[in-house]
Amino acid sequence: NAGVTQTPKFQVLKTGQSMTLQCAQDMNHNSMYWYRQDPGMGLRLIYYSASEGTTDKGEVPNGYNVSRLNKREFSLRLESAAPSQTSVYFCASSVRFYPTNTGELFFGEGSRLTVL
């Protein structure tokens, strides 16, 4: 079972370059999320999509854009990468958004991004 698949797993960028992180889930989930994980900071929500056709900002949205391409796919774009965006990025999905969601998120394996 694939679950949540993220690509690429590793990427090195130069400051100012752009890139898109791809995420796809095969569990027919309605809601999808992008988090970043930094040492000593835990996971912080960047953007989420409660349902197909909607996206909303999370805690740290600056410097990012997202697209909910369809029910399966949710991409994260860095238009002009900065060293502060060096992080591990996780995509996640859930059956529904809160409050009806059970709270269980299914995570991908992460994408490690380094911006020089």
Add this chain to the structure above:
Amino acid sequence: GNSVTQMEGPVTLSEEAFLTINCTYTATGYPSLFWYVQYPGEGLQLLLKATKADDKGSNKGFEATYRKETTSFHLEKGSVQVSDSAVYFCALTQAGTALIFGKGTTLSVSS
């Protein structure tokens, strides 16, 4: 706003030792509480949850009790194994909000 505070790590234990990882929260109303675990090189996965006061979540020998009077959800295990070495995250959610995670606590168990 809502927040989660976990004990600082790393926590280093010998196999078969007792584990406690403290978690306290700040929230209005009645949040649902969770523990997630992240094994090396993997994404997070749900370990256990509790949705109302005095509920006890349990899984794989781990337990946590939702204590509203102390706003806590401490994770415990009676006898840890090397395979429990991971990062543990406490999290909460309330109606209409996405999951909020604590900063994580790294557990290292040696044989």
